[in-house]
Amino acid sequence: MKRYFSFLWQCGRISFVGGWRYHTWMTVLTILSLIGLYAYCQQLVHGLVTTGMTDQVSWGLYIANFTFLVGMAAAAAMLVIPVYVYRNMQLYDVVVFGELLAVSVIIMCLMFVTVDLGRPDRFLHMLQRFNFPISMLTWDVLALTGYLLLNLHICGYLIYCSYCGREPSKAFYIPFVFIAIVWAISIHTVTAFLYVGLGGRPFWNSAIIAPRFLASAFAAGPAFIILTLQIVRRYTRHRVNDDSLLTLRRIVQVAMIINAFLLGCEVFTEFYTDSAHSASAHYLFLGLHGRSGLVPWIWTAIVFNLVATVLFVLPASRALRTLNIACILAVLGIWIEKGMGLIIPAFVPTPLGEIVEYVPTAHEIMVCVGIWAFGLLLYTVFVRISVPVLAGELTHEKRYGEPARRVQGVQSS
Amino acid sequence: MASHSHSLGGPSRRQRVAPASRRWGHRRDAGATVTRRGFIGKGAAVLAGAAGVAAALSPLRHLSPNDIPTAEKFFQKHYKEMTPEDKQAVLERIEREVANRHCAIADVQAHEPLDGVEFLYALNLSRCIGCRKCVFACVKENNCSRGPEIQYIRVLKMEKGSIDVETSDHHYDPSQVPEHDSYYMPVQCHQCANPPCVKVCPVEATWQEPDGITVVDYDWCIGCRYCEAACPYWARRFNFAEPTIPRDELTTDMGYLSNRPRPKGVMEKCTFCLQRTRRGRLPACVEVCPTGSRKFGNVLDPDSEVAYILKHKRVFVFKEDLGTLPRFFYYFDERGSRYHEPIAPVAPGGEA
Numbered sequence: 176m177k178r179y180f181s182f183l184w185q186c187g188r189i190s191f192v193g194g195w196r197y198h199t200w201m202t203v204l205t206i207l208s209l210i211g212l213y214a215y216c217q218q219l220v221h222g223l224v225t226t227g228m229t230d231q232v233s234w235g236l237y238i239a240n241f242t243f244l245v246g247m248a249a250a251a252a253m254l255v256i257p258v259y260v261y262r263n264m265q266l267y268d269v270v271v272f273g274e275l276l277a278v279s280v281i282i283m284c285l286m287f288v289t290v291d292l293g294r295p296d297r298f299l300h301m302l303q304r305f306n307f308p309i310s311m312l313t314w315d316v317l318a319l320t321g322y323l324l325l326n327l328h329i330c331g332y333l334i335y336c337s338y339c340g341r342e343p344s345k346a347f348y349i350p351f352v353f354i355a356i357v358w359a360i361s362i363h364t365v366t367a368f369l370y371v372g373l374g375g376r377p378f379w380n381s382a383i384i385a386p387r388f389l390a391s392a393f394a395a396g397p398a399f400i401i402l403t404l405q406i407v408r409r410y411t412r413h414r415v416n417d418d419s420l421l422t423l424r425r426i427v428q429v430a431m432i433i434n435a436f437l438l439g440c441e442v443f444t445e446f447y448t449d450s451a452h453s454a455s456a457h458y459l460f461l462g463l464h465g466r467s468g469l470v471p472w473i474w475t476a477i478v479f480n481l482v483a484t485v486l487f488v489l490p491a492s493r494a495l496r497t498l499n500i501a502c503i504l505a506v507l508g509i510w511i512e513k514g515m516g517l518i519i520p521a522f523v524p525t526p527l528g529e530i531v532e533y534v535p536t537a538h539e540i541m542v543c544v545g546i547w548a549f550g551l552l553l554y555t556v557f558v559r560i561s562v563p564v565l566a567g568e569l570t571h572e573k574r575y576g577e578p579a580r581r582v583q584g585v586q587s588s
Numbered sequence: 589m590a591s592h593s594h595s596l597g598g599p600s601r602r603q604r605v606a607p608a609s610r611r612w613g614h615r616r617d618a619g620a621t622v623t624r625r626g627f628i629g630k631g632a633a634v635l636a637g638a639a640g641v642a643a644a645l646s647p648l649r650h651l652s653p654n655d656i657p658t659a660e661k662f663f664q665k666h667y668k669e670m671t672p673e674d675k676q677a678v679l680e681r682i683e684r685e686v687a688n689r690h691c692a693i694a695d696v697q698a699h700e701p702l703d704g705v706e707f708l709y710a711l712n713l714s715r716c717i718g719c720r721k722c723v724f725a726c727v728k729e730n731n732c733s734r735g736p737e738i739q740y741i742r743v744l745k746m747e748k749g750s751i752d753v754e755t756s757d758h759h760y761d762p763s764q765v766p767e768h769d770s771y772y773m774p775v776q777c778h779q780c781a782n783p784p785c786v787k788v789c790p791v792e793a794t795w796q797e798p799d800g801i802t803v804v805d806y807d808w809c810i811g812c813r814y815c816e817a818a819c820p821y822w823a824r825r826f827n828f829a830e831p832t833i834p835r836d837e838l839t840t841d842m843g844y845l846s847n848r849p850r851p852k853g854v855m856e857k858c859t860f861c862l863q864r865t866r867r868g869r870l871p872a873c874v875e876v877c878p879t880g881s882r883k884f885g886n887v888l889d890p891d892s893e894v895a896y897i898l899k900h901k902r903v904f905v906f907k908e909d910l911g912t913l914p915r916f917f918y919y920f921d922e923r924g925s926r927y928h929e930p931i932a933p934v935a936p937g938g939e940a
């Protein structure tokens with residue numbers, strides 16, 4: 176127990192230690208998070224009028240980001256599957272980064288849901304009268320918290336073992352790894368069902384949404400991890416070999432192609448049928464009755480996605496610089512597609528045919544940026560802690576066993 | 589977070605902090621300087637951080653006392669779990685709140701559904717002239733917010749020959765209604781027998797009562813707006829801001845599940861004026877309609893007007909394909925419509 180507290184203490188300590196780049200990065204993130212907190216406090220005082228949401232478009236940027244992030248959280252599964260199921264050990268040393276990403280992203284998800292609530296002070300009602308299993312939202316709450324706990328356990332355990340300098344015992348984490356893989360699929364599927372199950376919203380009421388979710392998640396998540404690993408590789412002394420990056424590239428490659436294919440299927444169904452039910456799709460891609468707020472967004476997303484797909488497919492993306500560009504395009508493209516492109520158009524036109532466009536307010540954007548900054552802050556701290564611990568540079572032995580020697584290496588990284 | 593800025597750690601801080609440094613004796617040691625400066629930096633960073641958090645939280649000082657839940661409110665039970673005594677206490681609390689905030693003496697009651705009653709609404713599309721009197725009567729009766737505006741009824745101006753709401757006009761504003769070549773279709777909560785809004789609510793803050801009315805417990809709703817996304821008739825309204833009601837326009841005859849004033853951040857909707865209809869009165873919209881287009885009653889009573897309409901008129905429900913089973917029917921007159929020339933004397937009892 177004492178050792179565990181020393182572990183937590185060391186984690187806390189080390190997250191404040193780093194070079195000037197680290198400090199600048201963390202300071203900027205902290206300031207952004209605080210600005211977000213400020214905007215959220217204003218929202219608490221004045222209500223959700225501070226956002227651009229209306230009775231017509233009753234979900235906006237918050238839920239859009241939430242949707243995208245649920246997808247990202249699956250990234251962990253995409254790393255874990257090859258390692259544990261196919262015994263492809265190339266990715267072994269990066270699995271923890273994926274799971275840490277899942278942890279920070281799920282925390283962001285929960286924050287996005289919370290800021291979207293009109294009465295966050297009543298969250299306890301969730302425990303008192305939980306409309307399970309009828310309401311999909313309750314499934315989602317369970318799925319997300321479960322996934323958070325699973326990943327916290329797995330990476331917490333692995334890192335702690337490394338800190339203690341002992342081999343992790345398989346019985347303590349391998350079963351959870353397998354549960355987490357299934358769970359990762361379930362968080363997307365359940366989140367997709369959240370939307371798919373609404374008969375009054377034809378734009379969502381299509382069976383393809385859940386597979387599209389999975390495909391885009393399995394592209395955006397690993398793409399983001401590639402970017403993280405590039406940074407880890409560049410600025411810390413952690414070794415990440417090219418092979419893991421290239422394995423990840425292959426995953427993104429396939430996922431991007433499937434994603435493009437599914438998007439094509441959807442676009443065909445909507446536009447070839449051309450029934451009244453495709454009004455939302457018209458609004459999204461072409462604009463409806465002269466309103467076209469989302470058109471530039473979705474075409475940007477499509478261009479980004481296509482360019483990224485082509486880059487991933489071409490051998491050029493074996494060069495790490497091209498790979499980075501492709502990853503950034505993929506993440507941005509999917510963010511727009513899953514967020515603005517999936518959530519907002521379902522509300523335009525309304526079930527009564529009214530067209531009200533949604534424009535996020537500065538407040539809303541500040542809250543979103545704040546949550547993103549906080550999430551990145553968390554993730555940076557996690558990576559900051561896990562790199563030296565997993566490299567065996569920071570262990571209980573070294574910290575408390577040999578008091579004479581300070582861990583210089585860690586401080587100068 | 590740990591910034592190296594020294595701006596806040598002036599000389600006095602330096603003196604206070606420096607002796608605490610473990611390596612005071614080795615001032616020349618480069619590492620020691622780093623440690624000492626690190627300490628000052630840390631102090632400054634902690635201060636700056638605290639100031640930042642305080643600044644970020646500062647808007648909360650404008651939080652109105654009504655928004656901070658008292659223990660009584662916080663631990664209030666779900667409406668369906670309340671004992672009669674609990675209900676009494678809650679109703680009294682609400683009356684006190686109304687007195688404080690609206691300076692009015694209100695009579696708040698928890699109206700129970702009546703046995704053997706299932707309410708049903710029928711609306712005559714041949715007669716409605718789109719005057720929106722129902723909209724105003726509803727806002728007044730149900731203490732809906734006037735700013736931001738919340739209205740349960742939306743009257744659509746439809747193109748003659750089409751039932752497609754997408755070609756409808758929500759914001760028609762001519763000098764005189766009705767207009768040529770259009771008809772009007774008011775839409776409000778259809779009190780579905782298979783309501784998607786109830787299904788999706790994660791906390792059971794909204795449910796269907798035995799008399800068919802879907803209600804919201806404003807003290808239970810967490811404001812996730814999932815039900816608003818689920819309703820195919822766009823019948824739910826959310827309090828994005830604190831609702832405002834002019835003092836002299838408050839309807840003081842209030843129901844817990846219906847027209848009592850709502851707080852911000854919760855959902856509300858049409859309740860068929862249950863504060864009236866559960867005591868044998870008609871909904872405000874029915875009462876005010878100048879053309880008699882609106883009919884309301886107990887469908888289980890075979891002698892009621894709505895039972896007659898259901899049996900003899902050409903009724904239809906909106907978006908039948910969604911399987912929501914609305915308790916709100918539209919119908920057209922075969923004769924006597926404002927679109928036809930009046931026809932010879934109506935046979936007694938022939939037209940409703």
Ligand code: SF4
Nearest residue numbers: 777778780783785819
């Ligand atoms: S019309 Fe909408 S709000 Fe009314 S019961 Fe049906 S789904 Fe619920």
Ligand code: SF4
Nearest residue numbers: 789809810812813815
């Ligand atoms: S907004 Fe309120 S009533 Fe509607 S689903 Fe959410 S908690 Fe339930």
